[in-house]
Amino acid sequence: MLTHLSIKNLALVDQLTWQLGAGLIGVTGETGAGKSVIVGALKLVLGERASKGLIRTGESSCTVEAVFELRDEVAINRSLEDVGIDPCDGKQLIIRRVMGQTSNKQFVNNCPATLSVLKHLGEQLVDLHGPHDHQSLLSVERQLSMLDAYAGAHHERNHYIGAYQQWREKKLELESLQQSEQANEQEMDLLRFQVEEIAAADLRPDEENDIEERYRRASNSARLVENAAQIAGVLGAEVNERLGEVQRLARELESLDPSSVELLGGLDSAIVELQELERGMADYSASMEIDPAEAAALEDRINTFETLKRKYGASLEAVLEHHAQASERLDRIENRGDRIEALRSEVAAAEVKLVQCGNKLGAKRKKFAPKLAKEISKHLVELGFKQASFELDVVPHSQPQSAGLEGVDFQFGPNPGEPLKPLREVASSGEISRVMLAVKSALADQDATPLMVFDEIDANVGGEIARAVGEKMAMLGDRHQVISITHFPQVAAVASEHFVVEKTVEEGRTRSQLRLVDGEMRIEELVRMLGGGDGGLARAMAQSLLS
CATH class of the missing domain: 3.40.50.300 (P-loop containing nucleotide triphosphate hydrolases)
Known part of the structure; x- marks a missing residue:
């Protein structure tokens, strides 16, 4: 509380x-x-x-x-x-x-x-x-929930709702597939072309970076060979001869001034590294093969990637996803006849289950509707409707609805001799407040x-x-x-x-x-509400109400 x-x-x-x-x-x-x-x-x-x-x-x-x-x-x-x-x-x-x-x-x-x-x-x-909060009482959906609560039909209602959802999903899928029968040949031709075009490319999501790297090398192979050969040439015989001269002068300097040995300590290793670099460049230049056909093939592959991405997505992953969707759509259209027959069977089976659950729920509603009406009528009598009539009209639906195979309508007749009508059509604001209180009391x-x-x-x-x-x-x-x-x-x-x-x-x-x-303060407030001022009659009435 x-x-x-x-x-x-x-x-x-x-x-x-x-x-x-x-x-x-x-x-x-x-x-x-x-x-x-x-x-x-x-x-x-x-x-x-x-x-x-x-x-x-x-x-x-x-x-x-x-x-x-x-x-x-x-x-x-x-x-x-x-x-x-x-x-x-x-x-x-x-x-x-x-x-x-x-x-x-x-x-x-x-x-x-x-x-x-x-x-x-x-x-x-x-x-x-x-x-003004009586609108929920006038709602047929709310009235049905009240009846189910009184009948203790919680499990039956949940089972029905689950069966309805399954039946509805199958039914919508069947209707969608039946409508797709009208898909024209132009759509099927387009789907076939897209599926075949993407399939012919034999794509792998991870190959794009590798192909681009290989293409860069192949397209620049001539320049690579030229640059490597020039480096090897510069480091060739002429440089070796000059390095030999440097090495001879260094030996003479060391013999004249032993303290220079420390300054020239890295010379020999530098000469060896330059000689190895020269041989490496010569080997790199000799091993580089210039294959225009390979470069052209790689370029074609890259052009294929770009064409497909321009049509179907920003990446190869997106292109392959489009291929999967188009294939699925084409398969549904081409094989819709078999799927339609299968779905018809599934819809029929789901409807059988739906009707079984609906009948169980409906039986409980029909059993308890008169009991709830009688209970509400008893409370209405106590609230001043001495000769009013109240009934729960259980009305079957022509088609299954989300809450059951039938609905309920609260029927109210506040005046004897007059036919009962739906509560929303006959009750005044004063009457509806008391009816709501009677319903609340019955469902307490x-x-x-x-x-x-x-x-x-x-x-x-x-x-x-x-x-x-x-x-x-x-x-x-x-x-x-x-x-x-x-x-x-x-x-x-x-x-x-x-x-x-x-x-x-x-x-x-x-x-x-x-x-x-x-105590006394409460009596004074009741007297005020009675409009009696300080009158003894109002005070006596207030005390009588409290007792």
Whole structure:
């Protein structure tokens, strides 16, 4: 459950810390006092987008932090680990959101997070309903999910969805292949030409660098021979003769001045190296073969590379990849007849499995639909619909759909003698709030969401049934933590905890604050809600509601 909500600099709230308990928690206050800030703060930590206009005037940022105590942290930790966030320390989950004038930041267990992470966690933790949040109840997809939850058809639904996906994939592949039968001969001729052209080149991905290196050597072979021969010529007989003269003069210098020996120590080795260089250049020149045919062949190979790359890709790897794709496409077209027959068999087999799974799921839906309708009808009677009718109409589809072979439509008749119609066509906003509460009550045991928030959903109901609305919320509070923001004293009186939002003006600034009321203070708040001022009758009524 939500145990702690901290708000700083959000709208009219400068600083608010809210400690919450279990059961039904009532939140009341005069219109405009700031009750909506509570819901707004919850929506922020649940990942809803918001504008910087929510930041309190004069402040640079606002912060909202929520602390949830988890009964079972396994599912939440799995969601956190999937996005690289530290798991919960014990059974406590902390979500913090900071909104600034230029940037927003979100944290889960002190780790940075995205809004989508907050939204995903929020879907597991909080079910929030406002005066206009009944659209989900009018959605036939949502209605079907509610029936499946009540019927305990989780496994049957998952099996059906898996079979549907497999059948759909095979069916789409077959349709695509049947359409490809219309591929004209021009496309096939083009594919054959591309496949044959690339195959004829007999490419290897790693040969391009080797061929280019060999071509550079072959195309420059004449120049290489010439340069090597010139080097050998310069180092030939004339240089050897001059080096001999240098060697003779060095010996004479050493005999005249023994100290010069150290200066001339490297002369002999230098002469030997120059002689070896001369012989090496002569051998290199003699071994270099000038083969114009090889150079031409290498040049043709390089031209082939460039032509294919210009047509099919920037590298030989890309050219070979194109060859593989074109070959596969050509094979599919040429052999599509065999593949079509095989796919028809696969589609038929997948459809048999789909129908089997769909029938199992449908049987469970048809069995539990009347039971859920009866359960909802019971709660509707308790909420003031004494003679209303409610049914779940299970309607088969003409074709398999992603959620089953049939759909469901909630049928509602608030007035005796009138035919039942789809809920979305007959319910007013006041009626739909009570129907939603009846559905929530019927599904209380199946709904795994720990926190339910009802934001003034009783705004359009009469005072005579407000007590029943409060009792339904209190019943939900036995299985969930429930926060009800309400204008009705009948609802607030049955809450296990009662908080009041008040607006004050201090030093010229308006601020909203939240306080727990109990005992005499709670009676005073109920009297205010009853509109009785200091009258004894209103006070007696408030005490009666509490008792």
